[in-house]
Amino acid sequence: MNFVIIEKNNNNVPSEHQLEAALKAVGGTPVASEGSPASRKVTFTGEVNHTDFENELINTVPRSRRTSWSFVWGDALQTSLISLGGKPVVSHTDYAQALNAILQATRKSVKIQIAPGDLETLKNAEYKLCFAKKVGDNAYNVVWQAYGKYAFTTSFSWVPQYQLFGTNSFDASVQVDVSTNLVDIGLGETSVLNKVGTLEEPRTGGKSTAITMINNYDTIHPGVNQVSTGVDGKLVSTPIYVATEEVVKGTVELEPVEKVLVWFEQKIQTSTMFSSSRSQSVEIDLTKNDNAVRLYSDGKWSTP
Structure with a gap:
C-alpha cells in the first residue's frame, strides 16, 4: 500500500475529492483519504508518477502553482532506506529525508x-x-x-x-x-x-x-x-x-x-x-x- 501526504505551502491543500480524482487520472486507485486543509494523506494502490500527479493537481485546482504544496511520498520510503544502506556516510539531509518518510509511514489518525x-x-x-x-x-x-x-x-x-x-x-x-x-x-x-x-x-x-x-x-x-x-x-x-x-x-x-x-x-x-x-x-x-x-x-x- 502506498500513500502521499500533501502539505500546505502557499495554498490550502486540495479537497479529498480533488486529490482522489487527480490520482485516478494518473493511474492510481485511491483507498482512503484524511486530513485538513493544512495537510492531507491519501492512501492508494498502483504505480503513480509523482510529477504527473503534481502536474494534474496544478492543472485542475484553481489558482494553484508549483509552490502551492509540498509532497511526501510513502512509496519512496523503501527506496530511501535502501539508498541509505548503500552509503558509507549518511548526510544530514539524507537522514532527515529518510526519517521524515519513516515517521509519515507510521502516522496514526x-x-x-x-x-x-x-x-x-x-x-x-x-x-x-x-x-x-x-x-x-x-x-x-x-x-x-x-x-x-x-x-x-x-x-x-x-x-x-x-x-x-x-x-x-x-x-x-x-x-x-x-x-x-x-x-x-x-x-x-x-x-x-x-x-x-x-x-x-x-x-x-x-x-x-x-x-x-x-x-x-x-x-x-x-x-x-x-x-x-x-x-x-x-x-x-x-x-x-x-x-x-x-x-x-x-x-x-x-x-x-x-x-x-x-x-x-x-x-x-x-x-x-x-x-x-x-x-x-x-x-x-x-x-x-x-x-x-x-x-x-x-x-x-x-x-x-
Missing part, C-alpha cells in the same frame, strides 16, 4: 464526525473535543489535546516522536508542570536522570517498544510528551502521560500504546491531569490500523 444537532448543542455549551493517549496498562490521565474549534468533521493525527521529562507532582485538574529539562527520545532508547536532576542525552538501550528512564536523582514523577497534529494543522508536542505515583531510584519503562480516548468536556485545557474516568468517552484502538472514523450522534458514539 482519527477522524471525528459530529451530527449537526449534537454539534450545535456542544458548541452552545462550550464543550471541547478532547484526546488522551494510552501508556502501558495505566489509566488515561492527561488531556493530550483539547480543542474548541472543532467542526462537523475534525481530524487528529500523531507520529512516534516523544520527549521525556520529570515533574515533582501529579495533581488532578491541574496542568502538567515540567520540573526537569525535556529530552527528545525514541522507543528503544534510555535516558539517565542524573544526581543533579538533569535528563541526559538518550542512548540506545532498553525495551524496544518503550522509553526507559534510569532515575539516579530522587523521587520523581516521569512523564512523556508526544507530537500530534490537530485542527489547526500545526505540529505540537504535549504531555500524554504522567506517573500518578512518584518513583524512587531505579529503572522505569514507559510504553506508549496506539490507543486514544476521545470525549467532550467543559472548562478543560490541554495538558490537564485527571484521575477519574471521562463520561461519554470512546476508546479507539489503532494497534492494528493506521486510521479510524467515529461518529457522535444523539449523544452516542458509533463507527459510521
Whole structure:
C-alpha cells in the first residue's frame, strides 16, 4: 500500500475529492483519504508518477502553482532506506529525508464526525473535543489535546516522536508542570536522570517498544510528551502521560500504546491531569490500523 501526504505551502491543500480524482487520472486507485486543509494523506494502490500527479493537481485546482504544496511520498520510503544502506556516510539531509518518510509511514489518525444537532448543542455549551493517549496498562490521565474549534468533521493525527521529562507532582485538574529539562527520545532508547536532576542525552538501550528512564536523582514523577497534529494543522508536542505515583531510584519503562480516548468536556485545557474516568468517552484502538472514523450522534458514539 502506498500513500502521499500533501502539505500546505502557499495554498490550502486540495479537497479529498480533488486529490482522489487527480490520482485516478494518473493511474492510481485511491483507498482512503484524511486530513485538513493544512495537510492531507491519501492512501492508494498502483504505480503513480509523482510529477504527473503534481502536474494534474496544478492543472485542475484553481489558482494553484508549483509552490502551492509540498509532497511526501510513502512509496519512496523503501527506496530511501535502501539508498541509505548503500552509503558509507549518511548526510544530514539524507537522514532527515529518510526519517521524515519513516515517521509519515507510521502516522496514526482519527477522524471525528459530529451530527449537526449534537454539534450545535456542544458548541452552545462550550464543550471541547478532547484526546488522551494510552501508556502501558495505566489509566488515561492527561488531556493530550483539547480543542474548541472543532467542526462537523475534525481530524487528529500523531507520529512516534516523544520527549521525556520529570515533574515533582501529579495533581488532578491541574496542568502538567515540567520540573526537569525535556529530552527528545525514541522507543528503544534510555535516558539517565542524573544526581543533579538533569535528563541526559538518550542512548540506545532498553525495551524496544518503550522509553526507559534510569532515575539516579530522587523521587520523581516521569512523564512523556508526544507530537500530534490537530485542527489547526500545526505540529505540537504535549504531555500524554504522567506517573500518578512518584518513583524512587531505579529503572522505569514507559510504553506508549496506539490507543486514544476521545470525549467532550467543559472548562478543560490541554495538558490537564485527571484521575477519574471521562463520561461519554470512546476508546479507539489503532494497534492494528493506521486510521479510524467515529461518529457522535444523539449523544452516542458509533463507527459510521
